[in-house]
Amino acid sequence: MATSLIRVGQVVLHIPKRSILASSSGSWMEKPADKFRPCVIVSHNAENDTFALAPLCGAEHTTAGWKRRDKMVPEWWHPVEFANGNIEIPPDSFQRKPIILTHHDPLVTGLPTKSNLKPCYIWAGDAGEYLSIDAVKGLRQVDHLSIDQEQLKRLVEEWDHWNANHRPTLP
Secondary structure, eight states, X not given: OOGGGOOTTOEEXXXXXXXXXXXXXXXXXXXXXXXXXXXXXXXXXXXXXXEEEEEEEEOEEETTEEEOOTTBOTTTEEEEEEETTTOOOOOOTTOOOOEEEEEOOSSSTTSOOOOOOOOEEEEOSSSOEEEEHHHHHTSEEOTTEEOXXXXXXXXXXXXXXXXXXXXXXXX
C-alpha cells in the first residue's frame, strides 16, 4: 500500500499488540491474540507520522443470541452497525447509538451480499493503538468496509468521554 493511499477512515487488517485491548475485550487469556482483526484508522499525528487504529472485536454467540463477551469492559467497546450488511447490532448496556461502518460488495453493488461479518464492537476507550507510517504501509486494506467522517468524529468523541470519565490504565 503506497503512502499516498493511507488515509484516516480506512479499514485495515492488523494484529493488535496492546495489552489493554486484549484484557478489556473479554479475552479468556487476557493477552493479545496472534490474529488479524479489522481496525479503523481513526487519526493521523503529523508531528511524529503515526496513525491511531481502533480494532473491532466480535460479539459472542450463544443459544439466546449475540451478547457482549463475559469480561468485556462495556464502556470501552462500542457497538457497531454494518450498514448494507444485514448484520445484527450487538447489545449495549449503555443504549448508545452504534458506530456505523458501511459494508460494500465490490462485485455486486446494491444487491444483498453473503458476508463473514458478525455483530461486533469497536474500541472506544482511548486513541487505540498507534503505529508508525511504515507499519501501516504494510497492512492489508479491507476494501469492503468503510467509515465516514461523521462516524469517525463520533468515535473520537467516545474516546474523549471515556478518557475524561473512566480512562484505560493498562499499556
